[in-house]
Ligand SMILES: Cc1cc2nc3c(=O)[nH]c(=O)nc-3n(C[C@H](O)[C@H](O)[C@H](O)COP(=O)(O)OP(=O)(O)OC[C@H]3O[C@@H](n4cnc5c(N)ncnc54)[C@H](O)[C@@H]3O)c2cc1C
């Protein structure tokens with residue numbers, strides 16, 4: 001089984017995010033970067049599949065030089081090799097442009113399965129995996145929490161509102177992983193030492209013969225509104241308190 | 257609820273900007289490392305801490321080990337964590353490659369383990385004990401013992417312990433009485449009782465391997481007759497594990513640190529408890545003491561870690577809790593301000609931060625000496641060992657004693673809420689209290705420092721320390737922002753020298769009781785000076801970083817460092833004067849007071 005896992009490097013959710021002076025991007029100066037948490041499910045699943053069925057796991061990431069850190073983390077978890085598409089402007093670019101680059105890098109690897117996280121926690125666009133599937137001409141099973149691969153076929157389960165739908169496709173296929181698919185492992189110390197010796201190839205968009213094609217651009221980024229102050233429900237008795245709470249929920253919060 | 261328990265930024269500041277941990281990668285032992293791999297390890301440690309350990313902090317306190325049908329039952333997370341620690345390579349991270357380790361520098365491992373301890377000290381104690389016991393077997397044990405025990409311990413499946421204490425032998429290890437009778441079959445028959453043995457029995461591991469002090473039949477009395485043994489709970493026999501006649505007699509209920517059991521052990525009730533000698537007969541305490549330095553530094557690290565968690569909990573609270581108004585603003589219609597706006601609250605925050613970050617710096621300094629001593633350039637090794645040996649009691653005691661005060665300040669900042677179990681600080685305050693007690697009480701550390709370490713090799717270690725500090729004072733004198741602190745540290749070093757001379761004069765006169773009666777105060781004075789030194793080092797690094805053009809967030813960080821440094825020199829270091837005054841007096845007041853004076 002030849003598996004590719006695409007990895008995006010995103011700000012750690014603990015980092016304080018500030019909007020940059022241009023109003024369209026974030027100030028990346030003091031951010032701590034990590035692997036997109038949904039991508040970890042993809043890495044973990046890929047490692048489990050090759051453990052059972054043999055094969056190789058290649059991780060692919062696009063963006064500035066720092067993206068190598070996220071790729072190394074995947075190598076430390078156990079992936080075999082990495083490809084880094086180095087392009088400083090790709091962070092925050094049109095997801096379609098990113099997908100096109102990724103597809104160019106993935107194609108020559110002739111994978112049986114390509115994993116993505118179901119979305120990236122920074123921009124929440126959720127577009128890249130589908131666009132790559134389209135560029136590669138592969139079926140996509142999206143938002144998957146359970147996966148089986150056998151006899152050249154893949155079967156994936158997606159939860160919908162308490163029910164599940166089971167999807168099936170022939171390989172090769174693109175899978176986007178959802179929380180619940182597995183419990184990602186932590187990089188081990190021996191894994192970290194080995195990661196340094198694993199192959200990591202750096203390619204520029206020019207090497208890939210890929211041209212940037214942005215269809216959309218970010219118009220503005222708006223910070224969340226300040227949290228409104230809390231309100232204390234008044235009342236003498238439990239009944240009165242409950243009645244006043246119900247009134248607030250209905251008239252002010254408009255949730256009942 | 258609080259989410260932060262350590263500052264990753266601070267850890268990196270201390271490692272790379274103050275201690276220059278990058279240098280470690282230049283030594284052959286660590287040649288496979290670089291800063292990137294150190295960083296990945298720190299990141300992984302932080303994830304394990306925040307995702308596995310920290311969420312179980314309260315659970316381990318609320319549901320302490322139970323003793324049922326002769327078994328000690330602990331929370332399932334203990335087994336899960338030990339197996340993750342085994343798989344992750346954490347048990348033997350600093351061991352040599354050929355011992356199944358990763359040759360990780362002690363300094364980096366210390367920083368990682370600090371995060372574990374801050375997230376959950378009880379859970380981390382199990383891991384630390386396996387590491388310590390495994391190291392003893394690897395260092396002094398026979399090949400057979402190594403093959404039998406080490407693999408399962410490295411995997412985190414078998415618990416290790418340090419079994420020293422007995423009911424009549426706590427501080428006084430000379431009184432160890434558990435006996436070991438030689439047999440013709442290569443093992444000894446062990447009998448007696450051990451008490452307070454951490455992780456001494458529990459169902460989170462498949463076996464327990466005690467590294468136990470005992471006295472071979474006929475051995476001389478006192479410390480020169482104590483030997484070290486491996487005494488397993490289950491012994492491997494014919495490919496199976498069979499009972500080794502080692503029973504858990506009971507479990508103690510503790511004030512804090514409640515997630516890890518301390519048990520009473522009874523050996524040889526059926527005359528079939530087997531032990532295997534580790535190292536030479538009668539040399540057990542020497543073996544154990546080699547590990548004890550490490551264990552004592554670990555206690556300092558754990559104390560500092562618990563204080564870190566309490567500091568961040570109280571910091572967060574002080575930013576959110578609205579209470580009171582600025583002194584000038586008396587208009588009650590105005591909203592109240594967050595606690596952190598009050599000077600007295602900032603004082604308590606600065607105190608905690610000064611203790612936490614000053615201690616961590618000293619702990620990493622000790623780790624640096626440990627690495628230097630074992631693997632550094634030949635010419636610096638002996639000096640590094642002397643400095644480590646000298647500073648060990650300080651590294652153990654300053655964070656432990658001041659940690660109690662720092663966690664108390666965290667409770668104080670939370671006011672009445674801090675006293676309830678709605679917030680984590682009351683637990684942390686309880687968890688902290690063990691540290692001045694185990695691995696040698698503060699009193700014992702004081703006597704070790706003044707009675708042994710300050711004198712050893714004609715005071716050579718102390719001279720080296722004075723040189724080390726002197727170098728940084730000289731550097732700081734040339735920096736405008738640090739000159740006043742450099743001056744104050746020079747004065748404090750003078751006080752330490754005078755106190756040492758006064759005490760040594762008593763020793764020379766043979767006034768032993770008088771010489772050591774205030775050893776604890778001497779330890780306290782030494783701690784103040786050592787931490788001031790570490791703050792000056794941090795000041796040097798921060799001042800130099802501010803000369804570049806760091807981002808706003810980085811400027812805030814470095815200015816916070818300088819403010820905390822100034823706090824330490826203004827509020828903490830002056831205590832040296834009071835201590836020095838008392839240490840200069842030779843009236844032997846406490847020696848003279850008679851037990852009868854406490855009659856009523
Ligand atoms: C939670 C916990 C975990 C522990 N874990 C372990 C473990 O894993 N393995 C192990 O072997 N032990 C362990 N211990 C035991 C611990 O090391 C001892 O409690 C400690 O060494 C003190 O001994 P003690 O309790 O008998 O107190 P004592 O020795 O009775 O001391 C009581 C007080 O008297 C002072 N004192 C004692 N002797 C002198 C003296 N000569 N001069 C002046 N002052 C003196 C001490 O400083 C102390 O303040 C643990 C204890 C606890 C509470």
Ligand SMILES: Cc1cc2nc3c(=O)[nH]c(=O)nc-3n(C[C@H](O)[C@H](O)[C@H](O)COP(=O)(O)OP(=O)(O)OC[C@H]3O[C@@H](n4cnc5c(N)ncnc54)[C@H](O)[C@@H]3O)c2cc1C
Pocket residue numbers: 577579580581595598599600601668669670671672673675676
């Ligand atoms: C066990 C217990 C029993 C109690 N019993 C009673 C009782 O019987 N009756 C009753 O009425 N109350 C009772 N209380 C409440 C108790 O009196 C309050 O907890 C106490 O007054 C502190 O108030 P607080 O908890 O709101 O803390 P806060 O007022 O929020 O104080 C938190 C911290 O901020 C500091 N601080 C607050 N304001 C300022 C300021 N302006 N400048 C500088 N520092 C400031 C405080 O010194 C403290 O360190 C009890 C509390 C406890 C825990």
